[in-house]
Every structure is written in structure tokens, then in C-alpha cells.
Amino acid sequence: MSAIPDIHEIRPADFSAVEALYPKAFPEEDLLPLVSALLRQGRDVISLVATLDGVLVGHIALTSCRIEGVTERIALLGPLAVTPEWQGRGIGGALIRDSLERLKDQGFSWVFVLGDPGYYGRFGFQPETHLLPPYEIPEEWRTGWQSIRLAGNKSAPGASLIVPPVWRNEALWRP
């Protein structure tokens, strides 16, 4: 049965629950350094949490990025996590939809993600074939590099996404 979470912008009081969530949602990947850096950076990061009865069950981050010569506002989605006990109840989907609405309201016109196309395709993301990710990604992951247009219709130039320092770690872009 799906659950309807309350979604709000992260507050410092949520930091420790978010940091406890990631090792549970990603037991084989250490995303904690990235997540902690994103939480503390604040500027240029949209971070939302989903709660059920006041208990934190999900988190999503979106970071503002750039493309050389492009003036539109662009974001990178990730990471996204839902606590294992509550996965498959629509919470991840609610976080994605809510965050895309907020980005649109803030004038963002493009969002990129590296993730499972079977999942992100549900929300309108399509394989991105023009703009390259900041690091080369293995062939078997290529379809995971996706984008969604929130406004406008220009296709991306054949350049690379320019990410802020927190995302400049090649290990984050490998399987």
C-alpha cells in the first residue's frame, strides 16, 4: 500500500537521520562523505526529506550545475534514498515529483541523473545522448545517464556537465 509522506526542505535537525539513512539504503556503497558534504554545503543544493508521522523515511538532493555557454539553470539529481522498510510505497516517486516541481518553480529548466532508467524513466527522464557526464562512464551504464526538460526544448550541446567540487570524484560515477 502506498504511503503519503510529508515532504519538506531539510533542516539541520534532520542531518543525523539522513546520515543514518544512507548506509541502510546503500549497504554496499559509501555515500556518506558525499551526503554529508551536500548537507553542509547548503548553497546550490536542494535537499528534501520525506517523513511519516514525524519519522524520516527518505531523502533527495539536487545540485546546481553548469554547461559551458548555456545560461539555463541546470541541476543534477542525486543521491536519493528511501529507508528499506518503506521502499516500494511511492516515497521515492513522491520525492522526485516534488523536487522537480520545486526546481521548475525556481526557474530550473533541465535536470540530469545517473541512475536506473527503469526507475527514472517513470518520471519522464530520457537517455541523454548529447551532453556528457563529467567523467566517462562504462558502456553498460550509458543508458543510466538521463535528463528531463522542465522548460524549453533545446537539446544539449556536445559538451560535459560541469559539476561543483563535491561531485568531482570519479568514484561517484563508476558502478
Ligand SMILES: CC(C)(COP(=O)(O)OP(=O)(O)OC[C@H]1O[C@@H](n2cnc3c(N)ncnc32)[C@H](O)[C@@H]1OP(=O)(O)O)[C@@H](O)C(=O)NCCC(=O)NCCS
Ligand atoms: C530506488 C529507491 C529510491 C526508490 O524509492 P521507493 O520509494 O522504493 O520507490 P517507489 O515506491 O517510488 O517506486 C517503486 C517502484 O519502482 C520500482 N523500482 C524501485 N527501484 C527500481 C530500480 N532500481 N529500477 C527499476 N524499478 C525500480 C519498484 O519495483 C516499484 O515498482 P512498482 O510500482 O511497479 O511496484 C529506493 O528503493 C531506494 O532507496 N533504494 C536503495 C537505494 C538506491 O538504489 N537508490 C537509487 C538512487 S539512484
